[in-house]
Amino acid sequence: MSQPPQSGRVSSHVPDARGRFGAFGGRYVPETLTHALDELAAEYESARRDPEFQRELDELLRDYVGRPSPLYHAKRLTDFCGGAQIWLKREDVNHTGAHKINNTIGQALLTKRMGKRRVIAETGAGQHGVATATACARFALDCVVYMGEEDVRRQAPNVYNMRLMGAEVRPVTSGSRTLRDAVNEAMRDWMSSVETTHYILGSVVGPHPFPMIVRDFQSVIGVETRRQCLERLGRLPDLVVACVGGGSNSAGMFYPFVEDSGVELLGVEAGGRGAAPGEHASTLSFGKPGVLHGSLSYVMQDEDGQTCDVHSISAGLDYPGVGPEHSYWKDTGRVRYTYCRDQEALDAFDLLARQEGILPALESSHALAKAMEMARLRPADEAVVVCLSGRGDKDVAEIARVRSQSNATAKNP
């Protein structure tokens, strides 16, 4: 176990009162939003101490979301790779098919506590949009989801799902027309509607207290995984792997393991088509500290502080920033971050489908690819847990499109 070289410095008692994870985080937003963020932080504190809130949340997670999600021993995949045992944390079997619902149910309960009736959200792959639309239908809240026009195209089934549940989907046509622009547009809506509207941010990004709230609601993933490992293996896993876009499934998976220094943690970003600027979304590998969407964290920016365009085959990882706690974990050495190319993710998608009969989300396929790579290098008595953050049904059409394009290119070079 090579990790963690500097674990003495890492703490799970973050953020501080100002929303700082070490040097990262904070709150960089227009003054208009300050009061609402203060209110949200106060409401969350009171909810956290309220046993009734916790009881209602637990009940919903059990009966509505379907938790705990299984920890599945992927034996055929393990045999295929020939190394450490591969276990999948099955967030894909949650209601709505991804981990995103853990957070939206929690924040919808907060919205009700605050007496707000309208919710806005951003979405990339559409999973957070669907999870928000679902929670809003369940709690009778008005719901508007901002989604980049490019993602509306790539993730058409999710757009239809959101509309079926009564949400309004507003395509965003500015900038790169992906997740980053959807966040901008949601923030602008919130600037005008803040007195009556709650913004259900979907990842561990944005101004304090969002990175903390989303991490806490997602920590159910890591808490369950930890308990399931102790029950099934009689010990903690050797390596835990999760994909990182904004970083919500990975933050929820890693956080409960942060102080278990024997557990190695690996975050996998989108390596896209290559290492050149604009070809990937590997913020922690190639970015620098800067300010984007309300917090100080690693970000893909040029020398003037303008946000760079990024690329990933997976809409959920196609984001030029990352949650501030990941930046903190990177700089303290607690989590190692790497990246996975589009093609490697597609190959992992195919392999899991064939070997285990599971279609993983393209986002999760990034984590899976690197987990298999690591498992091959390790002895059979080690255990590698992968967060299978979502299911891949939404990606099938896009994969078919990409394949038919590359087939056409191969025939007519």
Add this chain to the structure above:
Amino acid sequence: MPFITAADPDLDFTALALKELAARGCHLCELGIPYSDPIADGPVIQASYTRALAQKVRLADILATVGAVTPQLGMPIVTMVSYSIVYRHGIEQYVRDAKQAGVSGAIVPDLLLEEADTLADVCRREDFSLIQLVTPTTPRDRAVRIAERSSGFLYYVSVTGITGERTRLPDNLVQNVAWLRERTELPICIGFGISRPEHVRLLAPVADGLIVGSALVRRMEYAASRPRAEVLREMGELADELLSALRETPDVQPPKSGK
């Protein structure tokens, strides 16, 4: 006080527009440094930033143009600049470079009081204004604290929302500014949504300055495709129209601009 975007459609036009607005008698100009992800801006200024960035304009080029034109203006300039840009450029470096270019201060719309200490210290040392914003959602005790920490003037945001022309301004705006007026020595300038002579007549009695952005920037949209002299004249005429509404209003004090 006009707001225009730097480098929309190019830096030559920015220099001409600054001269035009100074010649019309504007007291101070806010120069928007284009940013890729402006959260507080409406469609008009967003589109303007996008046009400017599309030609890969660099901060150094903007400040070089400003530096060349400021000695001829007799009108102070403050930059409206995202903290993303200031942070990446380097806080001290930004203040020094802007000051070198003859800029008098900065409005940093995404920098809250709680995060502003480092920049505020540098600004104080360099005698460079750091203009803070108060909004309708700011609690009153916080508004007073913000006023205490602001320098140059205090920016009162008229509406809960993003930049852009409004037909109507909030009913309690005059009252809220008048309340704050009693609690600070600083000049108070009102911005967001102001675009019409009747807005000027309504707000002039309680404000030291009025900021007009989107209404001017909307006219700049055609500067790439129409004769520049025409676009400049239209911008100048809007400035004239609003300035004469200001002069009609009794008891108006020109802003103690600059510092």
